[in-house]
Amino acid sequence: MTLNILLSARSSLWEPYAIELPRACAEAGLEVALFKPGDVAEDEVDYIVFAPNGPVEDFSGFVRARAALSLWAGVEQIVGNATLTMPLARMVDSSLTEGMVEWVTGQVLRHHLGLDRHIVNPEHAWQWVIPPLARDRVVTVLGTGALGAACARALVALNFRVRGWSRSLREIEGVESFAGEDGLLEALRGAEIVVTLLPDTPATEKVMDARAFAAMARGSFLINPGRGPLIDDDALIAALDSGQLDHATLDVFRVEPLPEGHAFWAHPKVTVTAHTAAETRVSSAARSVAENIRRAEAGEPLIGLVDRGAGY
The missing domain is CATH 3.40.50.720 (NAD(P)-binding Rossmann-like Domain)
Structure with a gap:
């Protein structure tokens, strides 16, 4: 038939x-x-x-x-x-998962190793800056479904100290797991790199707000290949301007393509990619x-x- x-x-x-x-x-x-x-x-x-x-x-x-x-x-x-x-x-x-793992690990390593300071170096300064080893860097993955769990495992394999958070507790080998509203700030507390891979639901709207950014380590990094509404845009810009966050790499936005004139385009601490993390x-x-x-x-x-x- x-x-x-x-x-x-x-x-x-x-x-x-x-x-x-x-x-x-x-x-x-x-x-x-x-x-x-x-x-x-x-x-x-x-x-x-x-x-x-x-x-x-x-x-x-x-x-x-x-x-x-x-x-x-x-x-x-x-x-x-x-x-x-x-x-x-x-x-x-599987190709979505593989693509996301490659993109996330690439961006985490970029920020972990501080590659931007060498790629953009107009003074041609000899910058003797040694990054910590991965085992001394806390990376928190928000959302440990299929994509998030795969990314967390890849980061564990690179020896990062990985935390995972989801609405209900999900155990992943090598990952310190948190769940629920109370566990969110614990998962974020002191994190130096945060990767957001949550779905877009009313419960996750602006999950990364001023309180969430304040819980992270000062000078930390945000990587969002998940969904645009997960981020409180104004709170993110404030956290970047204050130095609480050092940089944000964003692949998804509330409106796509990101409108011309949006503050993210011109902000020196924001990297915009065109929703290509997992095509x-x-x-x-x-x-x-x-x-x-x-x-x-x-x-x-x-x-x-x-x-x-x-x-x-």
């Missing part, structure tokens, strides 16, 4: 997914037909593969669809859509989607099934 799959994403993604998704489905033993929105009747669609910035916003007509499968790891833009009543799965893909790779994402379709057809649980109550 041929399964009808609707791909709702920006137009530039059609061509690569039109090649990779049917190929991945065939490898999974599935026969599929892939359609753009408008090219198939809504009540004939078996699965919806979508990006939250795609053209479909009203899912009420897809009465036959067994699941909606997101191409993004984050689903905060879609989870509250009242018309999407079918099972919803976020993207769980979806088409070929591996297609295999992840195909596996979830195979699982759904076999009556098996979906990977990355979203808890609507929790928001992720």
Whole structure:
């Protein structure tokens, strides 16, 4: 039986997914037909593969669809859509994890080793500054889900003193674990580098506020590849201006692309990257989607099934 799959994403993604998704489905033993929105009747669609910035916003007509499968790891833009009543799965893909681990470890090492002072050195000064060893540097990872746990393990392997915090306690070998509201400030207290990898939910809005920054070690570093709303922007700028934080490296923002004229662009202690920390790779994402379709057809649980109550 041929399964009808609707791909709702920006137009530039059609061509690569039109090649990779049917190929991945065939490898999974599935026969599929892939359609753009408008090219198939809504009540004939078996699965919806979508990006939250795609053209479909009203899912009420897809009465036959067994699941909606997101191409993004984050689903905060879609989870509250009242018309999407079918099972919803976020993207769980090894390439996302690998990309995030590489980006996070690179930025942590950059700040740990103080590389910026040598890269930008207009006076051509001979700077004899020896950084501490990793075993003497506290790095706190906020959010120890799949991505955060992988990053924490990589930092442990580099011998950093790693703390992890999440809403509920998660034990990770080599990581000092904290949980709950009371544990947040304990996880941050004295941390010299903080990496934020929490989902965007009402509970995590501005989790990094003035109180959180004050708990960190003076002259510390913030790295945010998670979600823009995790940061209180005004409190961050104040912490940078006071010297409480030495630098912030930000990959995500409340509005993207970051608007021209935003204070982060011109601030000498802020590095802006263009939401590239963990980009979806088409070929591996297609295999992840195909596996979830195979699982759904076999009556098996979906990977990355979203808890609507929790928001992720």
